[in-house]
Amino acid sequence: MNYMPGTASLIQDIDKKHLVLLRDGRTLIGYLRSIDQFANLVLHQTVERIHVSKKYGDIPRGIFVVRGENVVLLGEIDLEKESDTPLQQVSIEEILEEQRVEQQARQESEKLKVQALKERGLSVPRADTLDEY
């Protein structure tokens, strides 16, 4: 049954495996079970995938109910092509460690930047005082 041809709708995507990118940067992979008019999603057998450079790790999370406004994008995963990736899967501990290292490196460089700017009399507005959009 073709719902609303010529439009974009999630109804055809139900019960299929999806990758959902959230506004806070998380990547969720799960079966889309239910939607509503706000694109609130119910994801089943969800896994949070953390990517660090060429590696990734999966954390099983169970059932997610995502409020529609927090979704950046989502797309269906082709189950056949899913394993066809150049990325390497590692264990959860390892990926969390990698993520922590990456975060640290980023913070260091950020600090240096701010320092350099301060020396020149400039300042970067802090993210939390900025308007989100």
Place this chain on the structure above:
Amino acid sequence: DDDWQEAHERLAELEEKPALGRERDGPGEDETDLLGEPEDTLAERLTRLVIDSELEDPAVMRAVQTRMPAAQPGGLNSSIWDSSAVLRRIRGPLLAQEMPSVSVLDYALPQRPPQPREEERDPSERALPRRSSSPVIGSPPVRAVPIGTPPKQAAVPNFNQQILCPKPVHIRAPMQQRYPAPYGERMSPNQLCNVPNSSLLGHPFPHSVSPVLTHLQRAQLLGGAQVKKFPFSLPSRHRNLNGSAGERGGQRSSHQEQIRKDPYANLMLQREKDWVAKIQMMQLQSTDPYLDDYYYQNYFQKLEKLAAAEEVHGDGPKRERTKLITPQVAKLEHAYKPVQFEGSLGKLTVSSVNNPRKMIDAVLTSRGEDEETKEKQVRDKRRQTLVTIEKTYSLLLDVEDYERRYLLSLEGERPALMGERKQKICDMYDNLRGKAAGQERPSDDHFVQIMCIRKGKRLVARILPFLSPEQAADVLMATARNLPFLIKKDAQDEVLPCLLRPFSHVLYHLPLATVTGLVQQLTNLPQSAAASAPANLHLAAVLQNKFGLSLLYLVLSRGEELRSADAELARDNQW
């Protein structure tokens, strides 16, 4: 009161039987047992069925729950499954006393006879977009329950059972028990009249907007939707069913397979999907699609033209392209009258979305001429030009739209439309040149101002095809006269070349005299030989600009063409 207990025990025994391998007729048999009961329990169960959706009040739920342990019949082991079912049956008798059951009966029973018809239409009904004409629906009525609330009813108990017992066949079976009542055999003529058209059941989707859906009707609608899918599970009173049961068997096995592979599939019911689709469609309703959704309409028209062209050429099977049919809402004039009470002094100050309150009394004050400074004058002038451009643009869009309107309008209306169009074209021209009534339009100033603005240039390019030859020539002349100035101003925008095409079109229709005049303007050659050389700065500027050059070339070539074509004009010395 004992009846429901017995019924429930029977049900409990039923669920304990081995689930696999059972025909779907199983629950059907159940229903015959249940339906064999006298009518007053039918009324009770109806009441329960209907009220369930309305009164999921936590207070009520709690009150009933405290009674539950006492009221539970013996022999009930799987309490998790049945708790909600028990709950509903308990509430029924509690509430039936408060509500008159007669009124419920009046509204809630759908017709039995339409059902065989429904089944036949069933597969085709699902394909909603296949309609050839969209129903005209009035404005959405006020709803007792806002649209945003999801369909309630059997969704809840069904969910429990599904999760805890994902056995393929059994998932569907318990749902039947929800609706033994609505298909009660006995119906008074009263009920037949009051019940909305069976088309409501057959077409849950497009028609559901129009009738006012009360809770009761919705319950029945949802019940109808359910029945649509499992017609073969109804009692054998329907003789037509036996024929279709065989056909359903094939569908069922693939369905089972699908469920076996993914036991959590179809958590979202068809009905719920339809509900979301309905909301999305409602958002697309519009009174004037060409106004609200211009680009989509044009895009779709283009696609259709392509498809039609393809089909003419190709011999392939005609692919039916399902088209999105958006319901067209009739334009209603809403004259909002604020609430008034009789006998009261004055009106209520009620402010709502339809009747917003005026917060500020903004008054336009026009400033005196002397007080303005020079900068302000310049600014205002520019603003005025911008406003003129915008006004002319809307005129232009209207004029461009007339062609489409011709096609849609009746024969009698067409002259009127033509007249309107002409008027608008004149208005546009006046706007461009600056209305100077009585004068010979000596000043190009207005026009030049417009041409200084990027949008103005594009506007002129779009208008030119609509103007009469004289008017167009006039525009051309004015442009040529002021070309150096315009070139200077265009340095940043670089949009003058867009004028080339319409200019060349115009040129083809001009007589030689005009063309000659044009050349003169372009080069600013003095008519009397006595003038001195500095005039050639004009020409120099023209030649240095790509647009100027191309324009000059066009004019010259056209002039030559005309001269060579007509021997008489060849004698014209001015050239």
